[in-house]
Amino acid sequence: GQNIDQPTEMTATEGAIVQINCTYQTSGFNGLFWYQQHAGEAPTFLSYNVLDGLEEKGRFSSFLSRSKGYSYLLLKELQMKDSASYLCAVKDSNYQLIWGAGTKLIIKP
């Protein structure tokens, strides 16, 4: 079966750095996406990785290793507004998007 694993919840301190990991087992791979979802709101697109390596976008970076079936989202200089759920999703060989359950990130002052 297809599976995406990410931690259920993480806690970090304002101003610090946090890394949210995602491992996947899917039938084929056509890209990995990270989305941010604040409570009661719809997800917003953060990043897309299809090749191995690091993609940097401001305070957020996303890394992919296809051979390991692994990705992480790195958030720097954490702000209180970064408190949200972070969803990892992978497109399989049929371009169907497989969603992880999300990681709830709690930022403490």
Place this chain on the structure above:
Amino acid sequence: GAVVSQHPSRVICKSGTSVKIECRSLDFQATTMFWYRQFPKQSLMLMATSNEGSKATYEQGVEKDKFLINHASLTLSTLTVTSAHPEDSSFYICSARAGREVEPQHFGDGTRLSIL
């Protein structure tokens, strides 16, 4: 760019009512639109995928006669929840994708549906 508008944002209605939710891509043509449902503290659940001008593809377990989807143009898809009951209360979210299948999905703001 890539703005998706979803309306209404919140609906409260009586059991047995039919509710229509609209999803519009404002600044791009959405060849494919997706409808999701999300229960509290749970992940997104894909309900159906619709391509402009063709019938929607429903996920297993989703009743197509209860959740009517119409994708009449490249910028508009609608979801109608027919004869809604309290168990249909949920957060419904649409997303749209332009062009190629590798493109990301962009989400509307969601509709919180409460059936009394």
